Amino acid sequence: MDSVKAEADYAAFEERVxxxxxVDNLSPQVNESILKSxxxxxxxxxxxxxxANYAEESNMPRCALVEMDSPExxxxxxxxxxxxxxxxxxxxxxxxxxxxxxxxxxxRPQKPGTKITCQWLEPQNPDFTIANKFKELTGxxxxxxxxxxxxxxxxxxxxxxxxxxxxxxxxxxxxxxEKVLKDGTAKRLGHRYGINEFNA
Amino acid sequence: xxxxxxxxxxxTEFNWGxxxxxxxxxxxxxxxxxFTHGGVEYFLYDCVYMWRxxxxxxxxxxxxxxxxxxSKKVKVVWFFRPIEIRQWLGDVEPLWNEIFLASGEGNGxxxxxxxxFFFLPDGHDNLRSAMCSDLAALTSSWRCGIEAICGKCNVVxxxxxxxxxxxxxxxxxxxxxxxxxxxxxxxxxxxxIFPDVIAESEGPSYSSNIWFAVKHFFNRERDQKLITSxxxxxxxxxxxxxxxxxxxxxxxxxxxxxKDGKFDMSPKPAAKDKAEMKRxxxxxxxxxxxxxxxxxxVHFSIEEHSNGVKGSKSDNQPQDIxxxxxxxxxxxxxxxxxxxxxxxxxxxDPSYTSSEVEDIVWSAFxxxxxxxxxxxxxxxxxxxxxxxxxxxxxxxxERAISELKEKCLMLSNGRPLVGRKGCLxxxxxxxxxxxxxxxxxxxxxxxxxxxxxxxxxxxYSQPNTIEYDMALEWLVLQERSKLRWDALNKQHAxxxxxxxxxxxxxxxx
Numbered sequence: 001m002d003s004v005k006a007e008a009d010y011a012a013f014e015e016r017v018x019x020x021x022x023v024d025n026l027s028p029q030v031n032e033s034i035l036k037s038x039x040x041x042x043x044x045x046x047x048x049x050x051x052a053n054y055a056e057e058s059n060m061p062r063c064a065l066v067e068m069d070s071p072e073x074x075x076x077x078x079x080x081x082x083x084x085x086x087x088x089x090x091x092x093x094x095x096x097x098x099x100x101x102x103x104x105x106x107x108r109p110q111k112p113g114t115k116i117t118c119q120w121l122e123p124q125n126p127d128f129t130i131a132n133k134f135k136e137l138t139g140x141x142x143x144x145x146x147x148x149x150x151x152x153x154x155x156x157x158x159x160x161x162x163x164x165x166x167x168x169x170x171x172x173x174x175x176x177x178e179k180v181l182k183d184g185t186a187k188r189l190g191h192r193y194g195i196n197e198f199n200a
Numbered sequence: 201x202x203x204x205x206x207x208x209x210x211x212t213e214f215n216w217g218x219x220x221x222x223x224x225x226x227x228x229x230x231x232x233x234x235f236t237h238g239g240v241e242y243f244l245y246d247c248v249y250m251w252r253x254x255x256x257x258x259x260x261x262x263x264x265x266x267x268x269x270x271s272k273k274v275k276v277v278w279f280f281r282p283i284e285i286r287q288w289l290g291d292v293e294p295l296w297n298e299i300f301l302a303s304g305e306g307n308g309x310x311x312x313x314x315x316x317f318f319f320l321p322d323g324h325d326n327l328r329s330a331m332c333s334d335l336a337a338l339t340s341s342w343r344c345g346i347e348a349i350c351g352k353c354n355v356v357x358x359x360x361x362x363x364x365x366x367x368x369x370x371x372x373x374x375x376x377x378x379x380x381x382x383x384x385x386x387x388x389x390x391x392x393i394f395p396d397v398i399a400e401s402e403g404p405s406y407s408s409n410i411w412f413a414v415k416h417f418f419n420r421e422r423d424q425k426l427i428t429s430x431x432x433x434x435x436x437x438x439x440x441x442x443x444x445x446x447x448x449x450x451x452x453x454x455x456x457x458x459k460d461g462k463f464d465m466s467p468k469p470a471a472k473d474k475a476e477m478k479r480x481x482x483x484x485x486x487x488x489x490x491x492x493x494x495x496x497x498v499h500f501s502i503e504e505h506s507n508g509v510k511g512s513k514s515d516n517q518p519q520d521i522x523x524x525x526x527x528x529x530x531x532x533x534x535x536x537x538x539x540x541x542x543x544x545x546x547x548x549d550p551s552y553t554s555s556e557v558e559d560i561v562w563s564a565f566x567x568x569x570x571x572x573x574x575x576x577x578x579x580x581x582x583x584x585x586x587x588x589x590x591x592x593x594x595x596x597x598e599r600a601i602s603e604l605k606e607k608c609l610m611l612s613n614g615r616p617l618v619g620r621k622g623c624l625x626x627x628x629x630x631x632x633x634x635x636x637x638x639x640x641x642x643x644x645x646x647x648x649x650x651x652x653x654x655x656x657x658x659x660y661s662q663p664n665t666i667e668y669d670m671a672l673e674w675l676v677l678q679e680r681s682k683l684r685w686d687a688l689n690k691q692h693a694x695x696x697x698x699x700x701x702x703x704x705x706x707x708x709x
Contacts, residue, residue, distance in 0.1 A: 025678070051575050084660050085671030094671045096678050103550045103585070104575050110553045119610045120564070130702050131608035131616040137699060138547045138584060138618045141692050148688055152681045159677055163670045170666065 009109045013102070018071040019046070020100035021078060023088075026062040030088055035064060038088045042077055044069040051104065065100055074099065093160070216266070217241065228268040235264055235272070240352060247355040247377075250276065257281075258299055258353050258377060260417065277417075278302045279355065280383050288388045297376065299355070300383040300390060301417055355379060357419050361394050364418040371419070394418075532570070536590040541569075541597045543589045546618040548573070549611070550585035557587045560617070564609050567596045583692055584615070597621075615700075 023035070032048045039045050047067040068074045078097050080086075085094035102108055180186045190196060217234030234243040242248060244264060250257045259276035266272050279299040282289060294300075356367045356375035372378070381392045394417070536542040548557065557571035574586040591597040603609075604619040611617060 085668065085675055086660050087667070087671070093674050094678075103573075108553055110556060111551065120607055127610070128608055130699060131610060134547070134616050134696075134699055135608075135618050137695060141584070141695075142546065144688060144692075148684060152684070155677060155681070159673060163673065167666065167670075 006109070010111060013105075013109050015071075016067060017100050017102050017105065019069065019074050020065050020067045020105075021074045022063065022065055022098050022100040022104055024061065024063045024096040024098075025093060026064060026088060026095055027093075028062050030062065030064075034088065035066065039066055039068075039077075042068075043073045065104060214272070217243070223265075226268065230266045232264045232266070237349065242349065242352065247279075247353040248276070248349045249351045249353050251350045256350070258355065260355070274349070279377070279379060285383050285388075285390070288383070288390065295378065297378055298381075299377045299379045300381050301379050301394075303382040303384050303394075353377065357417065359392065359394060359418070361418070363394075367419055532590060533588060540594045540621075541591040543591060543597050543601060543619050543621065545571075545587045545589055546584060546620070547611075547615045548585040548587055548617070549615070550583070552585060552587070554587065557589065560611070561589060561600070564617075565596070565600050565603070567600065568592055569596075583689065583696055589619075615696075 021039075026035070032050070035048045036045050039048075045066060045068060048064060049067070050062060050064045068077070078099055081095070081097040086097070087093075088095050215236040216232050217236060218232065219230060220233045221231045223229045223231060234241055236242070242261060242264075244261055247258060247260045250259050258279040258281070260279070261274050262277050263275035264273075279301055281299050282294040285300060354374055354376045356371050356378050357364055357380060358367065358372075358378050359380040360366075367375070381390050382394060383390050533542060545557065545561075552560075552573060554571045554573045557573060558569065561567055561569060561571065569589050569591045571590075572588045574588065591600065601619050601621065604617055609617040
């Protein structure tokens with residue numbers, strides 16, 4: 001029967017969802033093989049699927065669905081990565097991992113037993129005004145969401161810039177120290193001032 | 201630091217309360233049932249805030265004594281905040297003011313703390329040196345550092361254990377924190393089952409293997425208020441059998457009599473003052489903090505929106521549209537966008553599938569086309585879904601949009617469909633990713649194969665590297681933005697619900 005098959009399909013899909021892990025904050029340069037080798041350390045990977053990003057620019061963080069062998073493995077992974085930063089393909093921005101949900105899958109089957117109705121409302125209908133308000137609300141929500149998104153992106157950029165500067169500065173310091181140690185300046189100065197640690 | 205500042209004025213004010221016994225090998229340890237400090241009287245089994253570095257911890261005083269050297273100590277059993285044990289929380293989602301009682305044996309269970317030493321006015325460093333020698337050997341990776349008692353705390357137990365008297369609504373409302381689960385420090389597990397005794401691990405020589413009946417951790421009897429210094433009445437109630445409990449003679453393990461008081465908590469106490477919670481937690485919410493009154497970590501369920509998806513499909517069943525692989529969708533989208541047949545449908549229920557969307561368009565507009573639900577990711581709202589729809593012709597697309605604008609197409613979950621011209625952003629080549637840093641000078645070296653492998657290996661960050669610190673900063677950022685999104689989504693949900701409740705005629709919901 002058609003509905004039986006649909007239900008079976010849906011149950012199989014649900015099971016798949018439980019085994020899948022949603023990975024966020026991926027660099028756009030990460031491709032399937034990189035992801036696979038990244039997660040291979042933990043267990044067997046069945047499938048890696050990127051969530052296509054239709055309305056975004058391509059240096060935005062990507063996200064992907066990684067299907068593992070078992071739901072326990074998926075859960076373990078989520079827990080482990082939520083506590084310790086895990087890097088894929090670059091540092092230091094860690095990826096974010098959480099359990100997958102059904103709406104994240106593009107090719108999900110329809111939930112059996114659900115039916116949708118739709119109805120055109122005439123302006124005389126008392127619900128018409130409310131429906132209009134709803135439409136405005138949707139627009140407003142979308143605007144708010146995109147604003148928050150922008151804000152988040154700015155924050156991320158700022159942090160990245162700040163970290164890059166810090167790193168550069170630290171690296172310069174290290175270089176300086178190394179140079180001084182290498183070319184004998186430190187040794188000479190140490191000899192002059194009676195500090196002997198640089199004689200190594 | 202402000203708390204420490206306030207304590208300065210009171211730091212000389214310290215009084216012992218009722219003495220309850222003596223102990224120790226030379227009988228020169230004096231045990232007390234209470235003490236007054238800073239104008240507040242603390243009794244045994246009071247829950248107090250302890251100051252550690254820049255954090256407040258919550259603990260329950262289980263012993264108060266004075267050593268032969270006249271240093272004043274107090275033994276405290278800790279409550280863990282969810283953030284401290286989040287590694288082991290797993291699926292457990294604690295309430296915003298829920299804490300966990302430490303149980304089991306091992307480090308992290310309790311600490312011995314000297315008392316008014318904390319209130320020396322010469323600053324933190326002196327504090328540390330003064331107290332290091334007095335700290336018990338129980339400090340663990342979770343609980344190392346200095347503690348200072350800075351105030352009483354109202355902790356109510358909501359466990360459904362039979363030994364625990366259930367708290368009244370009043371108690372719950374007044375409670376700062378609730379607990380109904382223990383965290384076993386040895387096994388690192390969370391359990392709602394309270395063992396009979398909350399054991400302490402090996403303490404200093406004069407007091408070891410002291411067991412405390414779990415009764416002391418449950419709520420007290422109803423007639424006793426929790427934060428009160430009503431003198432003798434409370435004290436007597438708390439220490440049911442002072443003699444058997446407090447006389448710690450030598451190295452003996454004792455079972456304490458069960459007290460009558462038990463703590464109880466019902467699942468959701470009302471919202472309270474969040475200032476302390478905010479300060480206490482590491483991750484503070486940002487600009488949307490007003491919305492975060494109840495920072496319950498309850499995930500938003502979209503059930504309320506999707507459980508109404510019923511009704512009947514229209515009689516004109518569309519033909520089966522075969523699913524094409526996603527790869528060519530980008531091209532299709534692009535070409536549709538250029539031709540002007542791309543429409544973005546919004547306010548759909550996020551659980552709809554692409555085929556359902558096609559059916560909707562067919563039954564509403566009698567137009568065929570291809571739909572693609574935008575898959576949900578962390579940024580998209582859980583309340584409304586979006587879908588791209590490619591119409592067969594520009595006219596059809598235009599007509600559909602104008603019809604949707606003028607009239608209202610109500611879907612069965614009570615939401616009108618919104619449509620507008622779809623737009624795509626031009627993709628550009630991705631060469632850099634915000635957040636991935638490379639040292640420029642090393643780029644030349646990177647051409648070597650080993651470097652490439654080193655960078656592209658995915659790894660956990662080790663705690664002793666700069667990378668780790670930076671990664672943590674990113675994690676904090678991610679968490680913060682997640683909180684913001686949660687708050688925004690919550691607000692949206694409320695607004696949607698408000699409107700929906702105004703719908704006068706209900707459509708098959």
